Every structure is written in structure tokens, then in C-alpha cells.
Amino acid sequence: xxxxxxxxxxxxxxxxxxxxxxxxxxxxxxxxxxxxxxxxxxxxxxxxxxxxxxxxxxxxxxxxxxxxxxxxxxxxxxxxxxxxxxxxxxxxxxxxxxxxxxxxxxxxxxxxxxxxxxxxxxxxxxxxxxxxxxxxxxxxxxxxxxxxxxxxxxxxxxxxxxxxxxxxxxxxxxxxxxxxxxxxxxxxxxxxxxxxxxxxxxxxxxxxxxxxxxxxxxxxxxxxxxxxxxxxxxxxxxxxxxxxxxxxxxxxxxxxxxxxxxxxxxxxxxxxxxxxxxxxxxxxxxxxxxxxxxxxxxxxxxxxxx
Amino acid sequence: xxxxxxxxxxxxxxxxxxxxxxxxxxxxxxxxxxxxxxxxxxxxxxxxxxxxxxxxxxxxxxxxxxxxxxxxxxxxxxxxxxxxxxxxxxxxxxxxxxxxxxxxxxxxxxxxxxxxxxxxxxxxxxxxxxxxxxxxxxxxxxxxxxxxxxxxxxxxxxxxxxxxxxxxxxxxxxxxxxxxxxxxxxxxxxxxxxxxxxxxxxxxxxxxxxxxxxxxxxxxxxxxxxxxxxxxxxxxxxxxxxxxxxxxxxxxxxxxxxxxxxxxxxxxxxxxxxxxxxxxxxxxxxxxxxxxxxxxxxxxxxxxxxxxxxxxxxxxxxxxxxxxxxxxxxxxxxxxxxxxxxxxxxxxxxxxxxxxxxxxxxxxxxxxxxxxxxxxxxxxxxxxxxxxxxxxxxxxxxxxxxxxxxxxxxxxxxxxxxxxxxxxxxxxxxxxxxxxxxxxxxxxxxxxxxxxxxxxxxxxxxxxxxxxxxxxxxxxxxxxxxxxxxxxxxxxxxxxxxxxxxxxxxxxxxxxxxxxxxx
Numbered sequence: 015x016x017x018x019x020x021x022x023x024x025x026x027x028x029x030x031x032x033x034x035x036x037x038x039x040x041x042x043x044x045x046x047x048x049x050x051x052x053x054x055x056x057x058x059x060x061x062x063x064x065x066x067x068x069x070x071x072x073x074x075x076x077x078x079x080x081x082x083x084x085x086x087x088x089x090x091x092x093x094x095x096x097x098x099x100x101x102x103x104x105x106x107x108x109x110x111x112x113x114x115x116x117x118x119x120x121x122x123x124x125x126x127x128x129x130x131x132x133x134x135x136x137x138x139x140x141x142x143x144x145x146x147x148x149x150x151x152x153x154x155x156x157x158x159x160x161x162x163x164x165x166x167x168x169x170x171x172x173x174x175x176x177x178x179x180x181x182x183x184x185x186x187x188x189x190x191x192x193x194x195x196x197x198x199x200x201x202x203x204x205x206x207x208x209x210x211x212x213x214x215x216x217x218x219x220x221x222x223x224x225x226x227x228x229x230x231x232x233x234x235x236x237x238x239x240x241x242x243x244x245x246x247x248x249x250x251x252x253x254x255x256x257x258x259x260x261x262x263x264x265x266x267x268x269x270x271x272x273x274x275x276x277x278x279x280x281x282x283x284x285x286x287x288x289x290x291x292x293x294x295x296x297x298x299x300x301x302x303x304x305x306x307x308x309x310x311x312x313x314x315x316x317x318x319x320x
Numbered sequence: 321x322x323x324x325x326x327x328x329x330x331x332x333x334x335x336x337x338x339x340x341x342x343x344x345x346x347x348x349x350x351x352x353x354x355x356x357x358x359x360x361x362x363x364x365x366x367x368x369x370x371x372x373x374x375x376x377x378x379x380x381x382x383x384x385x386x387x388x389x390x391x392x393x394x395x396x397x398x399x400x401x402x403x404x405x406x407x408x409x410x411x412x413x414x415x416x417x418x419x420x421x422x423x424x425x426x427x428x429x430x431x432x433x434x435x436x437x438x439x440x441x442x443x444x445x446x447x448x449x450x451x452x453x454x455x456x457x458x459x460x461x462x463x464x465x466x467x468x469x470x471x472x473x474x475x476x477x478x479x480x481x482x483x484x485x486x487x488x489x490x491x492x493x494x495x496x497x498x499x500x501x502x503x504x505x506x507x508x509x510x511x512x513x514x515x516x517x518x519x520x521x522x523x524x525x526x527x528x529x530x531x532x533x534x535x536x537x538x539x540x541x542x543x544x545x546x547x548x549x550x551x552x553x554x555x556x557x558x559x560x561x562x563x564x565x566x567x568x569x570x571x572x573x574x575x576x577x578x579x580x581x582x583x584x585x586x587x588x589x590x591x592x593x594x595x596x597x598x599x600x601x602x603x604x605x606x607x608x609x610x611x612x613x614x615x616x617x618x619x620x621x622x623x624x625x626x627x628x629x630x631x632x633x634x635x636x637x638x639x640x641x642x643x644x645x646x647x648x649x650x651x652x653x654x655x656x657x658x659x660x661x662x663x664x665x666x667x668x669x670x671x672x673x674x675x676x677x678x679x680x681x682x683x684x685x686x687x688x689x690x691x692x693x694x695x696x697x698x699x700x701x702x703x704x705x706x707x708x709x710x711x712x713x714x715x716x717x718x719x720x721x722x723x724x725x726x727x728x729x730x731x732x733x734x735x736x737x738x739x740x741x742x743x744x745x746x747x748x749x750x751x752x753x754x755x756x757x758x759x760x761x762x763x764x765x766x767x768x769x770x771x772x773x774x775x776x777x778x779x780x781x782x783x784x785x786x787x788x789x790x791x792x793x794x795x796x797x798x799x800x801x802x803x804x805x806x807x808x809x810x811x812x813x814x815x816x817x818x819x820x821x822x823x824x825x826x827x828x829x830x831x832x833x834x835x836x837x838x839x
Binding site: 186187188191194195198199201202203205206207208 | 393394395398404406408410411412413414415419420423424425426428431432433435
């Protein structure tokens with residue numbers, strides 16, 4: 015046990031927590047935007063997966079990681095737009111559509127990968143680029159904090175800044191207030207002459223941008239390639255993080271950090287000759303435990319009868 | 321005075337072939353308060369939805385200042401100065417008052433909402449109309465009366481000159497109603513026109529200049545308020561005159577059916593919502609509970625009905641404690657419950673009348689045949705109840721959600737009263753339903769009382785409490801402030817004082833709410 019604690023309280027470990035939290039954080043922000051608008055978006059998972067592949071493809075063919083990122087974000091947007099089209103325009107069930115799109119993403123990425131590389135598992139055949147890490151001046155010289163926060167990936171910084179941007183966006187801008195209202199009291203929005211569907215579509219598409227960033231991080235920072243089903247449930251973990259954070263950007267991000275911690279722990283515990291089959295359970299187990307305790311507490315408080 | 325709005329020969333047919341409005345003529349003069357009355361399902365709301373652009377009419381025309389207009393959406397109506405305050409508020413709870421008022425019509429500064437201008441506009445408007453409201457309060461935290469003010473401000477901010485208020489007093493206390501009426505008078509003085517939907521005749525009489533009465537989708541008459549009595553309006557609404565007083569036999573209470581002793585319940589914020597309440601309800605007695613919403617009535621009822629566990633204290637049915645008993649056990653002991661939230665707790669709205677009627681007796685062998693539901697028998701039973709309780713529906717297979725409010729409540733009452741109830745917990749049994757159904761439910765309650773049933777009645781309608789109750793217990797802040805035995809001679813003002821905690825009876829008087837005679 016002592017060895018585990020020695021592991022947890024190192025700068026390297028905490029730094030790695032931030033790193034592995036990044037994709038969960040992006041996914042959480044994507045989920046949060048649609049959830050606040052009143053759409054349960056379970057297909058962030060698929061959006062990230064497609065974006066991860068498209069980022070690799072974009073950067074490999076253009077030779078620029080930035081174009082790769084752009085392609086990834088555009089894929090996230092298009093994917094979310096398709097979800098919005100089916101759910102909002104054609105009136106399909108959001109959960110069923112989400113499942114269908116997730117399955118599509120899982121199959122389609124393998125198919126495209128095979129077309130381009132002849133490989134069904136990894137994209138090592140593609141000369142893809144990675145997004146750079148940044149050394150932040152001043153910050154990097156502060157002891158401990160510098161070690162934790164400096165020299166992270168550029169997308170990690172974008173994710174961290176996005177928390178605060180989204181917070182202000184929801185609180186103070188017109189569109190942000192409309193998004194909250196569309197989730198909370200759609201009738202009030204309709205009687206004010208605004209289209210709830212249009213607001214929800216915008217929220218989904220904004221979410222797609224963050225899902226795209228999350229996907230790009232997976233294949234162009236976390237790893238330097240695309241592997242089959244590499245998102246591995248982070249889109250779903252994000253749903254839990256958003257719920258535990260009650261839709262508040264700051265609280266939800268802290269929940270995401272908790273899941274990131276579990277993720278990092280599971281990576282590092284493999285060093286202790288604990289079978290990886292067991293350590294890999296940790297983040298998912300935590301999701302179940304956290305949601306169970308959380309919803310138990312909620313029910314107590316809200317006294318939902320019967 | 322010229323007619324500002326004229327609605328001519330309006331007809332509206334809903335998908336199920338029911339005429340909601342049939343050749344309705346309705347006109348409103350500028351600067352008047354015009355009451356639109358009628359039973360639930362009479363077509364008042366539909367007519368107003370047509371005027372507000374929420375529903376499109378199938379025939380007829382609307383003239384504003386003698387010019388024909390066509391409304392496809394509320395925006396069209398709003399642009400011509402017609403605003404509506406809905407019965408169910410269209411507010412976003414997490415937003416502040418000012419954010420709600422300007423919602424959809426915000427001015428912006430750069431990328432942010434211009435809160436300074438918004439706050440100023442809200443303050444200006446509230447001053448102009450004598451509304452006292454803090455623009456920075458979170459709307460969800462406001463009392464119902466204040467939420468309604470926000471809705472009115474919202475309509476005024478959007479430029480309404482004609483305000484349609486859909487049953488505005490249904491959710492208000494007498495004091496809040498008085499305040500609303502004062503404000504409506506201020507609006508009238510400033511040249512605004514108010515259309516006031518209601519079926520509380522006393523209020524209509526008090527506030528309106530003219531009254532239009534609808535019945536079964538048709539306009540019966542438009543009259544000057546001063547020319548008619550409440551009785552006359554009432555008979556126009558129901559088609560026949562209904563009597564005010566119900567005969568009640570007086571007899572001594574012999575046994576306690578329901579006894580509640582020293583109940584305490586504290587919420588998550590450590591607030592004592594039920595604070596040491598003791599009371600009894602005897603066989604053949606109707607005990608009324610009065611109180612401003614949120615003073616512990618809901619929690620008291622939830623504890624009695626077994627939904628909530630008390631922190632301390634005890635509930636007894638037939639002198640047996642109910643601690644640890646399930647809701648099923650309580651029902652088997654003879655308790656029936658008419659919940660105030662009939663749409664979520666009272667019925668399953670997507671299911672048929674028939675299935676709703678049997679929903680509390682699914683453990684009863686008599687409706688089964690070889691362990692399968694005996695549909696024939698159930699249908700027969702449902703048909704009987706539908707005719708006994710005058711439920712207006714095409715068949716026993718009709719989805720309950722398709723019925724009007726009054727008929728939905730008739731379904732709930734039919735189920736609860738026909739189950740051999742010995743103790744009835746009736747929570748707002750006639751709120752928001754038409755006079756016909758309310759009258760019917762009142763008579764049924766009295767009849768059950770005379771047959772020896774113990775009835776606990778929670779109501780926001782003081783007239784109803786006075787009419788039915790043998791005793792009235794007033795709750796304030798989770799405590800009993802009065803146990804009124806001389807129900808007929810207590811004034812509403814006095815009840816109001818107990819409800820607001822201005823006055824409190826002596827401990828000895830309050831102690832008589834718990835009648836320990838059976839011990």
C-alpha cells in the first residue's frame with residue numbers, strides 16, 4: 015500500500031492525471047453542452063472515435079498536425095450535425111440514434127482504416143503527426159506546480175481554458191442562456207418565439223467541436239496513432255462526470271478529474287505486477303460506484319416518491 | 321367604448337372530433353377587465369389560445385381595431401400587443417427575475433447580455449406598475465405570487481397592451497389574490513386591457529367590468545358584471561342552478577380513525593417542515609387543513625400516506641401504528657388518497673380509464689380469472705363507475721390523459737371512493753376543476769362522512785374548507801396555529817391571520833386538535 019501512495023504523490027503521477035483527464039474533460043464539456051440544452055447525448059463516444067481517426071488521416075495527408083486537428087474538429091461537427099438532424103428534424107429517439115451512431119463510428123473507423131492502410135487495428139501505416147507540448151514561461155519555473163502543469167499538450171491547455179469559457183458562456187451570453195432555458199423550460203423558450211430545436215442543434219454542434227478536440231487528443235497526443243475503439247468508453251464516463259457535476263462546468267470538470275485520476279491509477283498500477291485485466295477495471299468500476307452513491311444521495315434529497 | 325378585439329364565429333375542432341369552440345363570438349373593449357368564465361372543458365382556454373396564436377382556428381375571424389388579423393404564432397399576437405400569462409408559468413427557474421423578463425428580447429453588449437440595461441428596464445416597469453420585486457432573485461426561489469408577477473412583467477416588457485390571464489388566482493393565497501387584483505386595477509387605470517379566465521365567481525364579481533360565459537364550446541352570454549348575481553352566472557355556466565349549502569347531519573364522533581402524534585420532519589436544509597403536529601380525525605368527521613402552500617401540508621400528508629418517514633412521532637390508523645407499513649398495507653387498512661398532483665400521482669395518463677380504475681386493486685383476486693385479468697368483469701365495473709361518477713368519455717378504453725381536468729379527477733375519485741375506504745386523505749380534491757365536478761365531489765365527500773368515513777381534507781380554497789369541514793386546523797411554518805371548531809362562523813380574514821402566523825391560538829385550544837377520547 016505504501017508503494018501505491020509513494021506513486022500517487024509524485025509530480026509525474028499528478029502530471030499524468032492531468033494528461034489522461036484531458037480527453038474525458040473534452041467529452042464532459044461536449045456532453046454538458048448538449049445536456050444543458052436538454053439532449054442526452056450518448057454519442058460523444060462515437061464522435062470522438064471518428065475524430066480520432068480523421069485527425070490521424072488529416073495530419074498524415076497534409077503533413078501538419080494542425081490541419082489534422084481541424085479535420086478532427088470538422089468531423090466532430092458533422093457527426094453531431096447528423097445526430098441533430100435525425101433527432102431534432104426527423105424526430106428519432108435520441109438514445110437509439112446515439113447507439114446507432116456509436117456502432118456506425120466503431121465500424122466505419124475500422125473500415126476506413128483498412129481502406130487506407132490495409133490494417134484493421136492500428137494506423138501505424140500512416141505517417142501521422144502529433145500535437146506539440148507547450149512549456150509555459152514563468153509557470154514552468156515554479157517548483158512542483160511547474161512540473162505538474164507545464165509541458166502538457168496544447169490541447170490540455172485548451173481544455174482547461176474551455177472550462178472557464180463555457181462557464182461564462184452559459185452564464186452571461188444570450189446563446190448560453192437560451193441553451194440553459196431550452197434544457198430547463200422548453201415551453202418558456204417556445205413562447206418567447208425562439209426555436210428550441212434550433213438552440214439544441216447549435217448546442218450539439220458546439221459539443222461536436224469539443225468531442226472533435228477530445229478525439230484528436232486521443233490519436234495525436236495521448237497516443238501517436240489511431241487504434242481500433244481507442245476511445246474506450248470515455249464518452250460514457252463523461253456522461254457520469256457531467257451528471258455528478260450537476261451540469262455545472264466547474265463541478266463536472268472536477269468529476270472528470272476524478273475519473274482521470276482513476277484512469278492514471280489503472281495505468282500506473284500495471285507497474286506493480288497486478289494483472290492489467292484487473293487494473294483496467296478501475297475507471298469503470300469507479301463510474302458505477304460513483305453513480306450509484308450519487309444517485310442514492312440525490313433520491314434521499316429529492317424524496318422522489320414511489 | 322369601441323371594441324378593441326372582436327372574435328367572430330370562431331370554431332375550433334380538435335383531432336378527436338370534439339368541438340372546443342363552436343361559432344363563438346367574443347369581443348373585448350379597450351381598457352376593461354373582462355372575465356371569461358365557464359367550466360373546465362368549456363373552451364375558454366382554447367379560445368384564448370386562438371387569440372394568442374397558439375392554436376389556429378378552423379373557421380371565423382379576428383378583428384383588432386376593426387382590422388382583420390391572422391395569427392400563426394404567439395409572436396404575431398405579441399407584435400399586436402397581446403400577451404398571455406399561462407396557468408403553468410413559462411419561466412426558467414435557474415434564471416434571475418430580470419433574465420426571465422427580458423428572455424428572448426435581450427439587448428447585448430458585445431457578446432454578453434446587457435444586464436445593466438435589463439435590470440434598469442425591469443426596475444422601471446415594476447415601479448410603473450407598483451410591483452415590488454428584486455430583479456436579481458433566482459426565479460425558482462420565488463413564491464408563486466411573485467412568479468406570476470414575473471410573468472406579467474414579461475408580457476408587459478414584450479409590449480403587451482392586452483393581457484390574457486389564464487386562471488391566475490388558482491395558485492394564490494387570499495392575500496396574494498388581493499394584491500394581484502390591486503395591480504390589475506393599476507394596469508386598467510393606465511389603459512391596459514385585461515382578459516381574466518376564471519371559475520371563481522366571487523373573484524370575477526369583484527374584479528371584472530364585464531363577464532362572458534362559455535359552456536360546452538359555445539358562448540352563452542356577455543353581461544355587465546353589475547347586472548348579475550353569482551347565482552345567475554353559476555346557472556349560466558352549468559346550465560342549471562346549483563345550491564350553495566350542503567346538508568350535513570351532526571353527530572358525535574365515537575372513534576378515532578386517524579391519529580397523528582408529535583410528528584416531526586426535517587428537510588435536507590435542516591428546516592423543520594413538520595414541527596410537532598398532533599391531530600386526530602374521527603369516524604364521521606371531515607377535518608380540514610388550511611395553510612399557505614409550503615407550510616408543511618405536503619409533508620404531513622406524505623407522512624400520513626406512507627410516502628415519507630417522520631423523524632419522530634407516530635401515525636396511527638384504527639389505533640394501530642403505521643410505522644414500517646407499506647403503502648399497500650395502509651390501503652388494505654382502509655386508507656384512500658386523492659393526491660393534489662393528479663397528473664403524476666393520481667393517474668397514469670397514457671392508460672385507459674378502465675386500467676386506471678383497477679390500478680389500486682391489482683392484488684384483489686376478484687378481478688382475476690385463472691390468474692389472468694378478467695377483462696369482461698373489469699369492463700363492467702368500469703362502465704358502472706363511469707356512469708355512477710358521470711365521467712364524460714367516449715368509452716372505458718379512452719386514455720385518461722385525453723379527458724378534461726374535471727373528468728380526470730372524477731376518475732381518481734371514482735377509484736378511491738369505490739374501494740371501501742374508511743379513511744380518506746383528500747388533497748386539493750377540486751383544485752382547477754369545473755364547478756359541476758367540484759360540486760359532485762363535495763356531495764360524495766359529505767355522503768361518505770355521513771356513512772362514517774374519516775376524512776382529512778387539505779385545500780387552498782377556504783370556501784371549500786368552510787363548506788365541508790367539521791373542524792379546520794390551520795398550519796403555519798409546520799405547526800398548528802389554530803384548531804377551529806366553529807367552522808361556520810369563522811371569517812376568512814381570521815383564517816388568513818392564522819395562516820400567516822399573525823395570530824395563534826392558546827396551547828389548550830390547539831391541543832384539542834388531538835382528541836384523546838378513545839383512550
